[in-house]
Amino acid sequence: MRQRLSRLQLGLALLLLAAAPCWAEPALSEVVHACVLVEQGKQACEQQRASEAEQCLTEAARLRPQWCLPHQWLALVYQKADNKQAALQSYRQVQLVSLESSNSRRTNPSKYLDAALDCEALMAWLINKTRWEAGIQCVLPEPRLAQVARQHSMEMRDLHYFSHESPVSGRRTSVDRFENLFGFRPQLIAENVARRWGTGDFLTPEKMRETHHGFLQKTSHRRNVLMASVEQLGVGIAVDDEGNYWVTELLAKYQDE
DSSP states (O other): OOBOOOHHHHHHHHHHHHHOOTTOOHHHHHHHHHHHHHHHHHHHHHTTOHHHHHHHHHHHHHHOTTBSHHHHHHHHHHHHTTOHHHHHHHHHHHHHHHHHHOOOSOOOOGGGHHHHHHHHHHHHHHHHHHHHHTTOOOOEEOHHHHHHHHHHHHHHHHHTOOSSSOSSTTOSSHHHHHHHHHSSOOSEEEEEEEEEOOSSOOOSHHHHHHHHHHHHHSHHHHHHHTOTTOOEEEEEEEEOTTSOEEEEEEEEEOOOO
């Protein structure tokens, strides 16, 4: 299973690098080296040094393939370079982590699992594309937010409602739902929800673009997509056996706990 690498783990690894003797275990040295590469890649991405960022993050992902953080930052590197295919692959890896990390009993039909992951990745890419073209910084895809978003979409599907507010005690708002899963409250969180009904398979790139365009046509949803103060992004899609789907987008700001 892939793992989310926190800022705390990065800091501890850097301390280990400073303290480790020259005869340290190779496995420890590899972990520390991967952590350093992630931090260097992150800084290079923030400073628009795309080639250096890609090189560092790709090597970190090779050294520690179970880690999620290199893929989170690679998604932004490729996004800013307008390398759509590579960006979508990285976004999909983040979505896969969020799916593997979930302990929810709610799931998507097996025949739609891959399509749902692809569509979640595309929605994330479309959000950051809209932000980047508007001169606003891209936001980091975050598996925890994707997990919260997907669970809300699935709850709306299974309990037959459509709202930002859940009827389930303890999960009324997006802040409640996040805190319920992860034990702390984000500084800021904004939510967009959509649903699409019909017959046949609706999980297609064209339908995702229509859904994103629909968000941008509503002032409150567009304001959320373009909010400059958020730093993380999560998308979650639920689908039923007929191919109807529910989308939840979360944009937030919080520190790793």
